[in-house]
Amino acid sequence: DLLINQIAAGEVVERPASVVKEVVENAIDAGARRIDIELEEGGIRLIRVRDDGGGIAPEELRLAVSRHATSKIASLDDLESVCTLGFRGEALPSIAAVSRFALTSRPTDAGHGARLEIDGGRGGDIAPHPHPPGTTVEVRELFFNVPARRRFLKSERTELGHVEEWIRCLALARPEVEIRLVHNGRQTRHYRPARDPAARLARVAEALGGEFGGACLALEQSTADELRLSGWIGLPTASRSSADQQYLFVNGRVVRDRTIGHAIRQAYADVLYHGRHPAYVLFLELDPRRVDVNVHPAKHEVRFRDARRLHDFVYRTLSEALGATRA
Ligand code: ADP
Numbered sequence: 001d002l003l004i005n006q007i008a009a010g011e012v013v014e015r016p017a018s019v020v021k022e023v024v025e026n027a028i029d030a031g032a033r034r035i036d037i038e039l040e041e042g043g044i045r046l047i048r049v050r051d052d053g054g055g056i057a058p059e060e061l062r063l064a065v066s067r068h069a070t071s072k073i074a075s076l077d078d079l080e081s082v083c084t085l086g087f088r089g090e091a092l093p094s095i096a097a098v099s100r101f102a103l104t105s106r107p108t109d110a111g112h113g114a115r116l117e118i119d120g121g122r123g124g125d126i127a128p129h130p131h132p133p134g135t136t137v138e139v140r141e142l143f144f145n146v147p148a149r150r151r152f153l154k155s156e157r158t159e160l161g162h163v164e165e166w167i168r169c170l171a172l173a174r175p176e177v178e179i180r181l182v183h184n185g186r187q188t189r190h191y192r193p194a195r196d197p198a199a200r201l202a203r204v205a206e207a208l209g210g211e212f213g214g215a216c217l218a219l220e221q222s223t224a225d226e227l228r229l230s231g232w233i234g235l236p237t238a239s240r241s242s243a244d245q246q247y248l249f250v251n252g253r254v255v256r257d258r259t260i261g262h263a264i265r266q267a268y269a270d271v272l273y274h275g276r277h278p279a280y281v282l283f284l285e286l287d288p289r290r291v292d293v294n295v296h297p298a299k300h301e302v303r304f305r306d307a308r309r310l311h312d313f314v315y316r317t318l319s320e321a322l323g324a325t326r327a
């Protein structure tokens with residue numbers, strides 16, 4: 001099983017960011033309202049994720065790190081809607097096979113917590129351990145026992161960048177969840193929970209950089225047949241924006257789409273936008289039957305039933321919003 005887990009880890013775990021992704025998705029699935037992420041050396045030395053979700057009973061800790069043991073077949077659809085794809089019941093055993101791993105948890109209604117430790121896939125003893133309601137996953141020395149993979153890790157800065165990018169995307173998709181990121185003992189990100197539009201904009205500004213918050217337009221438009229576009233777009237006069245400030249979520253899932261990208265560029269071209277990459281955070285919602293999200297999950301591509309209509313809807317909505325700024 002150890003070997004199988006190490007092989008599976010090759011698919012699930014590429015770098016610290018993939019560990020953070022899997023573990024944070026688990027926290028969200030567990031209903032966490034607050035997630036604390038702590039990294040050392042870009043996550044290569046340590047990744048620690050604590051959540052205040054439902055927790056795991058001591059007698060179920062071992063199951064949580066067994067292959068193909070998932071407690072949530074019923075929620076596959078929800079998972080789809082997060083930032084990216086997960087691997088059904090494979091994440092924790094895979095991560096535990098290639099790191100020094102600890103899972104500490106306390107269910108909301110339990111009096112105390114318990115901790116399970118696995119070292120490069122070995123061990124698995126469970127002992128009582130103090131812990132507030134919720135779960136902490138610790139992953140130390142990623143790939144310590146797989147030198148070939150460890151060599152593929154990039155610099156601390158690059159690995160941190162990948163983690164931050166994924167967290168940014170999640171912070172935008174899940175505004176109600178508080179997320180903190182601490183790197184080498186210093187808090188580098190704090191996404192406060194956002195319930196009203198002002199708080200959501202503050203969160204978007206935190207994600208994209210402060211300037212965006214003061215140089216964007218809010219927009220919201222829907223059609224009778226339940227197409228809905230909402231979010232924020234940069235003012236055409238905004239002094240700075242870049243390709244990494246472009247976020248499109250389709251039914252809550254981050255995607256890259258040429259049709260929509262084209263519609264957005266077109267709308268900006270009309271208002272004499274001189275930058276190269278207008279900044280935007282847009283949420284498109286539509287009947288799930290009108291979009292196929294499984295074209296290429298790893299590449300965040302989707303296929304729309306009626307792309308032409310969607311293009312026009314996005315173009316018109318942005319044109320109106322941008323046109324109004326000229327008046
Ligand atoms: P999957 O998420 O596909 O079910 P994982 O290996 O990621 O597989 O997790 C295995 C199981 O461990 C989950 O189904 C869940 O029951 C439990 N689990 C993992 N992380 C948490 C967490 N943070 N809070 C509560 N339960 C968790």
Ligand code: MG
Nearest residue numbers: 022026086091
């Ligand atoms: Mg999971």
